Each structure stands twice: as C-alpha cells, then as structure tokens.
Amino acid sequence: MYTKIQETASWLRERMTTSPKTAIILGTGLGQLASEITDTYEFPYEQIPNFPVSTVEGHAGKLIFGKLGGKDIMAMEGRFHFYEGYSMKEVTFPERVMYELGIRTLFVSNAAGGMNPKFKIGDLMIINDHINFFPEHPLRGKNCPPGPRFPDMHEAYDHELIALADKIAEEKGISVQHGVYVGVQGPTFETPAEYRMYRLLGGDAVGMSTVPEVIVARHCGIKVFGVSIITDLGGFDTPVEVSHEEVQKAANAAQPVMTEIMREIIRRS
Template identity: 85%
Template sequence: MYGKIQETASWLKERMTTSPKTAIILGTGLGQLASEITESYEFSYKDIPNFPVSTVEGHAGKLIFGKLGGKDIMAMEGRFHFYEGYSMKEVTFPIRVMYELGIQTLFVSNASGGMNPGFKIGDLMVINDHINFFPEHPLNGPNFPTGPRFPDMHEPYDSELIALADNIAKEKNIRLMHGVYVGVQGPTFETPAEYRMYHKLGGDAVGMSTVPEVIVARHCGIKVFGISVITDLGGFEVPVKVSHEEVQEAANNAQPFMTEIMREMIRRS
C-alpha cells in the first residue's frame, strides 16, 4: 500500500504547477466551494493511478488544485466511504497521498444529522471532538512510517483553528455551533433510538465519514479543522423522515456560510 501511495504522489507531483500546504475535503452537497477556487486545474479520480472512485450522488469525484483565500490549496470534491465497500485503507488513501505532497493542514466538511436540541437544520457545527463507531480502524495492520504505532488523540481538531473560525463567524455574524461528531458506518440513516443513544453518549451530530480521515491525518501530523452542516434532525419526540435529496438541499443552502468561513480561515492562517 505504501508503494502505491508514493506512486500516486509522484504521478501528481509531475503534473502539479502549485505547492499547496492546505487541503480541503468537500462532503455531500458541499461542492460549491470548488467554484471559488481560482487559477484551478483538476484531475478526475478515475485518471489518477491507484485512486478509488466516488460512487455517491453529490460527490463529483475530482481533485482540484488552485488558489483560495490567496493561498495554494488542493481540494477533494467527493470522498470515499466505508459503506461503498472500500476498506479503511482505501477510504483514507487520499490522506496518505496528501501527506506525501506536503499538506500540513486539512479542512474536512460533511453533511450530518443533528441530535442536539439546540441545533436547527442548516446550522454549521465546528467539530471539537469525535466518537468512532466504525467497525474497522484505519490504522489496523502494519504501522505506516508517518507516525507512532499508538498516536495521541487528545486534540484531534486543532484548537487554534477552531478559535480562528469562531472569530471569523463573530465578525461576519454567522451562527456557528460546536459539538462532537459521531462517525458511523451507514448507509442507513439513524433510527430514533440510535439518535438518542448517540446523544446520550455525548454526540451532537452523526454522519458516515470524516473520522477515519481525521485519524490518519493526525497520525501523519497534519493539523485538522472539521465542520458539519446539520442537514436533518433526529432523536426528538416526533420521528422525522429524511432522504438523501433533502440532505443535499440543506447542505446547498448552508454552503455560502461555510465557504466564507473556510476561505477567510485559509487567508489568515
């Protein structure tokens, strides 16, 4: 696997005309930020050696390079999920490649279901911690030479980046919540009882991605900032039906605010 990672990184380096230190992963329905990237060039996942291919609606499936907030960046428009049948090594393969390309800071975004009674659909939630409910761990197997066998996870999401996001949101009068993200396998949305259980365990939002990517990023020493768009609510007295299309619509509506915060964070960091 490590040989494939290096092969992919070498293929990209030969074709890159920029030197990004920051990467962004755009989740379900959150591809609008890609249109904000200037001087861009891109590669389809299917054309990149060893890269998996995203199969989920709302995930474009391309790697974009260019400028955002005046800085060189790279962005994944579409990610890979465990429920698609990929192993955790495949799900997190792009993070390993990012490290080989010199990425130092990773912004991750997702659409998630909220179970905090204080949340509203369309809220942005800064992830300040997570709970891992995936049945397979991305660091299983031989240890990669990018980090220790037993990596510390006392601060998976960078406190300085969180403080920066809070300041920007306050300046721009954007409602910004904080909370714990619960990562689960999917692909079913949660039952009312599952929502209540995750909330009792300390979760504020739940989704089917992000946690494996963050674990591998931290194993590589990459700083992480995470943000969830609350696209549906669950676990309350009256069960609420949800569809993938509704999740995409809610994410689309929240995109301008998320984009503004991320663009400004990249500019200032």
Template identity: 85%
Template sequence: MYEKIQETASWLKERMTTTPQTAIILGTGLGQLASEITDSYSFPYSEIPNFPVSTVEGHAGKLIFGKLGGKDIMAMEGRFHYYEGYNMKEVTFPERVMYELGIKTLFVSNAAGGMNPEFKIGDLMVIDDHINFFPEHPLRGKNFPTGPRFPDMHEAYNKALRDEADLIAREKGIRIVHGTYVGVQGPTFETPKEYRMYHILGGDAVGMSTVPEVIVACHCGIKVFGISVITDLGGFDNPVKVSHEEVQEAANDAQPLMTEIMREMIKRS
C-alpha cells in the first residue's frame, strides 16, 4: 500500500503547478465551494493511479488544485465511504497521498444529523471531538512510517483553528455551534433510539464519514479543522423521516456560510 501511495503522489507531483499546504474535503452536497477556487486545474479520480472512485450522488469525484483565500490549496470534491464497500486503507488513501504532497492542514466537511436539542437544521457545527463507531480502524495493520504505532488523539481537531473559526464567525455574524461528531458505518440513517443513544454517549451530530480521515491525518501530523452542516435532526420525541435528497438540499443552503468561514481561515493562515 505504501508503494501505491508514493506512486500516486509522484504521478500528481509531475502534473502539479502549485504547492499547496492546505487541503479540503468536501462532503455530501458541499461541492459548491469548488467553484470558489480560482486558477484551478483538476484530475478526475478515475484518471489518478490507484485512487478509489466515489459512487455517491452529490460527490463529483475529482481532485482540484488552485487558490482559495489567496493561498494554494487542493480539494477533494467527493470522498470515499466505508459503506460503499471500500476498506479503511482505501477510504483514507487520499490523506496518505496528501501527506506525501506536503499538506500541513486539512479542512474536512460533512453533512450530519443533529442530536443536540439546541441545534437547528442548517447550523454549522465546529467539530471539537469525535466518537468512533466504525467496525474497522484505519490504522489497523502494519504501522505506516508517517507516525507512531499508538498516536495520541487528545486534540484531533486543532484548538487554534477552532478558535479562529469562532473569531471569524463573530466578525461576520455567522451562527456556529460546537459539538462532538459520532462516526458510524451507514448507509442507513439512524433509528430514533440510535440517535438518542449516541446523544446520551456524548454525541451532538452523527454521520458516515470524517472520523477515519481525521485519524489518518493525525497519524501523519496534519492539523485538522472539521465542520458539520446539520442537515436533519433526530432522537427527539417526534421522529422525523429523512432522505438523502433532503440532506443534500440542506447542505446546499448552508454552503455559502461554510465557504465564507473556510476561505477566511485559509486567507489568515
């Protein structure tokens, strides 16, 4: 696997005309930020050696390079999920490649179901911590030379970046909330009792991604900032039916605010 990662990184380096140190993962319905990237060039996942291909509606499936906030960045428009049938090494393959390309900071976004009664649909939740409910760990197996066998996770989501987001949100009058993200396998949405259980265990939002990518980024020494768009609510007295289309729609509505915060954070970095 390590040889494949280096092969993919070499293929990209030969074709890159920029030197990004910041990467962004755009989750379900959040691809609009890609249109904000200037001086861009891109590679479809299908053309990149060894790269998986996203199969989920709302995930375009290409790697974009260019500028955002005046800085060189790379962005994944579409990610890979465990529920698609990929193993964890494949799900987190892009983060390994990012490290080889010199990425120092990763911005990760997702659409998530809110379980905190204080949340509203369309809220932006800065991720303070996560709870891992995936059945396979992305670091299982032989340790990669990019980090220790037993990496520390006490601050998986960088505190300075979270503080910066708070400052920018206050300056721009954008409502943001904070919370813990619960990562689950999917692809089913949660039952009312599952929502309630995750909330009792300390979760504020639940989704089917992000946690494996963040674990691998931390293992590589990459600083992480995570943000969830709350696209539906669950676990309360009145169960609410949810669909993938509704999740995409709610995420789409929240995109401009998320983009504004991320752009400004990258600009100030």
C-alpha cells in the first residue's frame, strides 16, 4: 500500500503547479463549494493512478487544485465509502496521498442525520468529537508510516480551528451547532430505534463517512476541522422518511453558509 501511495503522490506532484497545505473533502450534495475555488486545475479520479472512483450520486469524482481564501488548496469533490465495497485502506487512500503532498490541515464535510432535539434541518454542526461504529478500523493491519502504532485520539478535531470557526460565525451572525458525529457503515438510513440508541450513547448526528478519514489524517499528524450539515432528523416521536434526493437538497441549501465559514478559516489560518 505504501508503494502505491508514493506512486500516486509522485504522479500528482509532477503535474501540480501549486503547493497546498490545506485540503477539503466535499461530501454528499456539497460539491458547490468547488465553484468558489479560483485558478483551478483538476484531475478526474479515474485518471489518477491507484485512486478509487466514487460511485455515489452527488459525488463528482475529481481532485481540484486552486485557491480559496487566498490560499492554495486541494479539494476532493466526492469521497469513497465503505458501503460502496471499498476496503478501509481504499477509503482512506486519499488522506495518505494528501500527507505525502504536504497537506497539514484537512477540512471534512458531510451530510448527516440529526438526532439532537435542538437541531433542525439545514443546521450546520461543527464536529467536536466522533464515535466509530464502522465494522473495520482503517488502521487495522501493518502500521503505515509516518504514524505511530497506537495514535492518540483525544483531539481528533482541532480545538483551535473550532474556536476560530465559532469566532467567525459570531462575527458574521451565522448560527452553528456543536456535536458528536457517529460514523456507521450504511448504506441504509437509520431506523428510529437506531437513532435513539446513538443519541443515548452521546451522538448528535449520524452519517456514513468522515470517521475513517479523520482517523487516518490524525494518524499522519494532519489537523482536522469537521462540519456536518443536518439534512434530516430521526429518533423523535414522529418518524420521518428519508431519501437520498432530500438529503442532497438540504445539503445544497446550506452550502453557502458552510462555504463562508471554511473560506474565512482558511484565509485566517
């Protein structure tokens, strides 16, 4: 795996004309942020050696380089999920490549189901911690450099970046929530009982991504800032039917606010 990581990083490095230190992963329905990136050049996933290919509607499947907030960045428009049939090593392959390319800060975004009764559809939840319910751990197997065998996860989401996001939100009059993200395998949406269980365990939102990516990023020493857009609600007295199309629609509506906060964090950090 490490050889493939090196091969992919080398292929990209030969074609890159910028030197980004920051990367962004755009989740379901969140690809519009890519239109805010200027001076772009991009690579479809299928052209990149050893890269998986996204198969989910709402995930464009390309690596974008350019500027956001006046800084060089790279962005994944579309991510890979365990439920697509990929191994955890494949799901988190891009984060390994990011590290080799010099990325030291990672912004992750996702669409998530809210189970905190204070939440409403369209809320922006800054992730302050997560619970890992995936059946396979992304660090299982031979330890991959440069990380330690037993990485510490007490600060999976960077406290300074969270504080900066709160400051920006207050300055701009943007309402944000904070909470714990529960990462699950999917691809089914949760039953009402599952929503209630995850809530009892301390979760505020649940989704099918992010956690493996964050674990591997932190294993590499990359700082992480995470945001969930609450696209549906569950676990309450009145069950609500959920569809992928509705999730995409709610995510699209909340994108401008998420983009504004991320752009400003990048500009100031």
